Amino acid sequence: MRAVYALALLLAASVAGxxxxxxxxxxxxxxxxxLDVRWDIALxxxxxxxxxxxxxxxxxxxxxxxxxxxxxxxxxxxRLVIDGCPLAxxxxxxxxxxxxxxxxxxxxxxxxxxxxxxRISYGLFADVDPTHRGIAKVQRAxxxxxxxxxxxxxxxxxxxxxxxSASDAASGVSTAASTAPASIDRPSPSVTRPGRWEFLLxxxxxxxxxxxxxxxxxxxxxxxxxxxxxxGWQPVERLGAAVWPVVGIVSAFTVAHSITxxxxxxxxxxxxxAFIEPAIAATIVLAALDNVLPIFPVRRVxxxxxxxxxxxxxxxxxxxxxxxxxxxxxxALLQFNLGLxxxxxxxxxxxxxxxxxxxxxxxxxxxxxxxxxxVAIAIGVLWLIERIGNVSIxxx
Amino acid sequence: xxxxxxxxxxxxxxxxxxFAAAAVNAAPITPTLDDEVIEVLPxxxxxxxxxxxRKRLAARPDDVRLATAVARRYLEQARESGDPRFAxxxxxxxxxxxxxxxxxxxxxxxxxxxxxxxxEFDAAVAHLRLLLARPGSERQAQAWLTxxxxxxxxxxxxxxxGACRAIVGADVYQTAxxxxxxALRGETAAARRSFETMLAARTLPASTRxxxxxxxxxxxxxxxxxxxxxxxxxxxxxxxxxTYAAIAYADFLIAQRRPAExxxxxxxxxxxxxxxxRLAIAGTLARSAPAxxxxxxxxxxxxxxxxxxxxxxFHGREQAMFALVVERDPERALALARGDVARQREPLxxxxxxxxxxxxxxxxxxxxxxxxxxxxxLHDRRIDALL
Numbered sequence: 107m108r109a110v111y112a113l114a115l116l117l118a119a120s121v122a123g124x125x126x127x128x129x130x131x132x133x134x135x136x137x138x139x140x141l142d143v144r145w146d147i148a149l150x151x152x153x154x155x156x157x158x159x160x161x162x163x164x165x166x167x168x169x170x171x172x173x174x175x176x177x178x179x180x181x182x183x184x185r186l187v188i189d190g191c192p193l194a195x196x197x198x199x200x201x202x203x204x205x206x207x208x209x210x211x212x213x214x215x216x217x218x219x220x221x222x223x224x225r226i227s228y229g230l231f232a233d234v235d236p237t238h239r240g241i242a243k244v245q246r247a248x249x250x251x252x253x254x255x256x257x258x259x260x261x262x263x264x265x266x267x268x269x270x271s272a273s274d275a276a277s278g279v280s281t282a283a284s285t286a287p288a289s290i291d292r293p294s295p296s297v298t299r300p301g302r303w304e305f306l307l308x309x310x311x312x313x314x315x316x317x318x319x320x321x322x323x324x325x326x327x328x329x330x331x332x333x334x335x336x337x338g339w340q341p342v343e344r345l346g347a348a349v350w351p352v353v354g355i356v357s358a359f360t361v362a363h364s365i366t367x368x369x370x371x372x373x374x375x376x377x378x379x380a381f382i383e384p385a386i387a388a389t390i391v392l393a394a395l396d397n398v399l400p401i402f403p404v405r406r407v408x409x410x411x412x413x414x415x416x417x418x419x420x421x422x423x424x425x426x427x428x429x430x431x432x433x434x435x436x437x438a439l440l441q442f443n444l445g446l447x448x449x450x451x452x453x454x455x456x457x458x459x460x461x462x463x464x465x466x467x468x469x470x471x472x473x474x475x476x477x478x479x480x481v482a483i484a485i486g487v488l489w490l491i492e493r494i495g496n497v498s499i500x501x502x
Numbered sequence: 503x504x505x506x507x508x509x510x511x512x513x514x515x516x517x518x519x520x521f522a523a524a525a526v527n528a529a530p531i532t533p534t535l536d537d538e539v540i541e542v543l544p545x546x547x548x549x550x551x552x553x554x555x556r557k558r559l560a561a562r563p564d565d566v567r568l569a570t571a572v573a574r575r576y577l578e579q580a581r582e583s584g585d586p587r588f589a590x591x592x593x594x595x596x597x598x599x600x601x602x603x604x605x606x607x608x609x610x611x612x613x614x615x616x617x618x619x620x621x622e623f624d625a626a627v628a629h630l631r632l633l634l635a636r637p638g639s640e641r642q643a644q645a646w647l648t649x650x651x652x653x654x655x656x657x658x659x660x661x662x663x664g665a666c667r668a669i670v671g672a673d674v675y676q677t678a679x680x681x682x683x684x685a686l687r688g689e690t691a692a693a694r695r696s697f698e699t700m701l702a703a704r705t706l707p708a709s710t711r712x713x714x715x716x717x718x719x720x721x722x723x724x725x726x727x728x729x730x731x732x733x734x735x736x737x738x739x740x741x742x743x744x745t746y747a748a749i750a751y752a753d754f755l756i757a758q759r760r761p762a763e764x765x766x767x768x769x770x771x772x773x774x775x776x777x778x779x780r781l782a783i784a785g786t787l788a789r790s791a792p793a794x795x796x797x798x799x800x801x802x803x804x805x806x807x808x809x810x811x812x813x814x815x816f817h818g819r820e821q822a823m824f825a826l827v828v829e830r831d832p833e834r835a836l837a838l839a840r841g842d843v844a845r846q847r848e849p850l851x852x853x854x855x856x857x858x859x860x861x862x863x864x865x866x867x868x869x870x871x872x873x874x875x876x877x878x879x880l881h882d883r884r885i886d887a888l889l
Contacts, residue, residue, distance in 0.1 A: 126586070126803070126806055126807050127586045127587065127590070127807075127810065127813075128587050128590055129809060129810055131809070146528075149540065149541045150541060150543060150544070150587070151587070153541075153543055154591060159543060162550070162553060164542065164543045164545065165539045165541070165542050165543065166539070166540050166541040166542075166543065167536060167537050167538060167539055167540065168533035168534075168535065168536055168537070168538045168539075168540055169536030169537060171540055172536070199530060199531075200530065200531040200532075200533065200540060201528050201529065201530055201531060202528065202529050202530075202531050203528050203806075204802055204803065204806050205806065206541055207531060207540045207541040208528075233594065233597070234590075234591065234594045235587065235590035235591055235593070235594050236590060236593050236594055236597070237586070237589065237590035237593065237620065238590060239810055241809050241810060253811065255810060255811060255812075378550055379550060379551070379554055380550075423551065423554075
């Protein structure tokens with residue numbers, strides 16, 4: 107059984123080098139009272155449209171393809187009309203071609219194709235790859251095979267009307283007629299200008315709008331202007347007494363997230379967002395809980411360090427979106443990280459000042475620490491549920 | 503009229519191949535077990551970050567930031583792998599803006615860049631001009647540079663100069679852009695000096711250094727200074743892996759009748775169509791053992807691509823090189839090369855046309871190549887030697 111698996115892998119790997127544009131192949135055979143269509147569609151293309159790879163491991167197994175077959179048929183049949191002949195599925199197969207595995211749909215109609223060139227409306231993959239084409243070979247009894255190239259039209263694919271009206275002459279969506287640039291082009295270098303701090307700004311932007319990171323920091327800061335005493339929370343006297351614990355906590359967080367951000371950016375360590383995102387939510391819940399009811403057996407600085415490691419992986423997640431330039435990767439990464447720290451210092455400075463001003467208020471322990479932490483716990487729990495269950499509850 | 507002729511010729515040739523290869527290497531798969539792997543998807547299909555980005559884009563297709571991030575990733579993959587499907591996926595990521603005139607700057611720029619990748623040069627120029635006519639275009643250094651590049655590929659050097667001059671705030675790129683055109687026109691000494699001055703700067707990023715050195719190598723190659731070209735190519739490849747430079751160096755080595763060295767230069771490159779073509783050509787010339795396999799595979803890939811009839815026009819250059827050297831079919835090579843130069847007029851395109859014209863022994867084809875070269879204003883001693 108393992109041998110079968112290995113052989114299949116080997117087979118698939120051996121053709122992986124063949125690169126061509128996305129084509130489907132239609133063999134249309136028409137005779138009186140019968141129309142047969144054999145339609146070969148690449149599984150790789152179907153995966154983009156229908157997410158066939160249900161376990162997201164980068165491999166399509168027979169089980170996954172079999173389970174998805176009804177979806178494949180439904181998707182494809184909606185996107186092909188031949189002279190108004192209703193097509194029904196009568197069989198299926200798989201075929202290996204030079205550029206990968208294809209699903210083969212056998213379709214039939216009891217329709218007689220009118221004389222002349224058949225009118226074929228074709229909309230396959232119009233929504234996922236406008237450069238896709240259908241290569242149709244039409245065979246009528248006693249005639250030569252006629253070849254035609256079908257361009258997917260958005261109207262057929264049932265996409266929104268704005269996309270369907272894409273007909274301006276300069277619209278590249280419909281102009282790309284052939285797409286296998288067998289030639290390699292000289293890429294223009296990316297214009298980088300020294301002295302620009304775009305990734306620094308990205309870092310600042312990310313931390314200021316990364317509500318989960320902000321909330322986590324706030325949870326840590328809430329009690330920083332107080333100290334625990336036998337008679338409950340007591341305000342600190344001088345600013346210095348509040349600043350040093352804050353510096354310690356912020357430094358621990360910074361060092362920790364810089365480590366994991368760097369490791370992830372260099373692709374040395376990779377953790378799935380499916381784990382990291384809920385874990386970040388959990389750090390908020392635990393940090394807030396500790397404000398209400400001490401739960402950590404070690405000093406907060408140590409806990410902050412460990413939680414910071416987790417947040418660093420979260421920061422790394424946005425790196426993908428930012429597309430750091432490969433040529434000056436280290437510099438861009440440094441900028442991004444510095445940006446995070448600048449943004450973080452702003453948050454910390456503002457929050458600490460406000461909290462310090464409020465510290466002598468009698469309601470501080472009850473409302474700021476207590477109620478504030480409870481709100482943070484509630485938000486953290488909701489995020490946790492959202493991120494584990496992949497559902498949407500909150501606006502951010 | 504002549505180019506129409508060439509197009510029909512190439513199209514007819516493509517059709518013949520398409521029919522000859524009716525069922526290119528298709529074999530039924532009959533899986534029996536559910537866990538049997540039918541297909542291995544490209545790495546990005548399983549990449550979690552990519553999947554997440556795509557999922558978010560599906561929910562918000564008109565989010566400019568997301569759409570351009572997805573399109574950029576696909577474009578990068580298209581360039582890295584030579585797999586044109588990724589360019590199609592990238593275009594689809596931008597489909598919320600079908601009307602180019604209303605598309606945000608970044609979307610329009612990416613679309614033009616994808617068209618450049620897909621060799622839709624006229625569309626790319628039209629979109630870049632549309633973008634650069636907008637207010638604030640002086641900040642679009644990258645777009646001006648891309649426009650200059652596309653115009654250069656089309657052999658429109660004077661217009662390319664204009665685009666180069668509009669690159670402001672990025673001196674090295676403007677200078678290099680103009681020097682590149684100057685070199686193509688034959689202002690060789692000045693261009694060489696210009697490149698050498700820029701390369702003398704110590705603070706140059708490695709990517710820019712590689713780019714400038716490649717330009718210098720190509721300049722020396724066109725100027726028939728083999729020793730200098732060889733040294734420059736080797737300098738580029740010492741900076742790190744660079745597929746474009748490796749292929750250009752392999753072409754140079756093949757032209758220098760050093761096919762065995764060309765095979766060595768390419769041995770670590772992924773077997774994309776472009777690389778495989780050179781392996782097939784160099785292997786044939788060097789009579790190396792794996793050449794038979796490479797030739798058969800390349801022949802198969804060409805047949806496969808040509809199932810889409812217009813493919814032979816779009817890949818005329820490569821198919822002409824294959825027909826000329828491997829298949830020893832100068833007539834077909836000439837038809838393909840003629841179709842190719844109707845769209846794309848880089849020195850290599852004209853060189854292949856000249857080689858095919860020379861091999862076919864047709865007087866009028868040689869004249870045609872000579873006329874085209876002088877109408878563009880290209881300086882290339884390799885071509886002069888053939889005409």
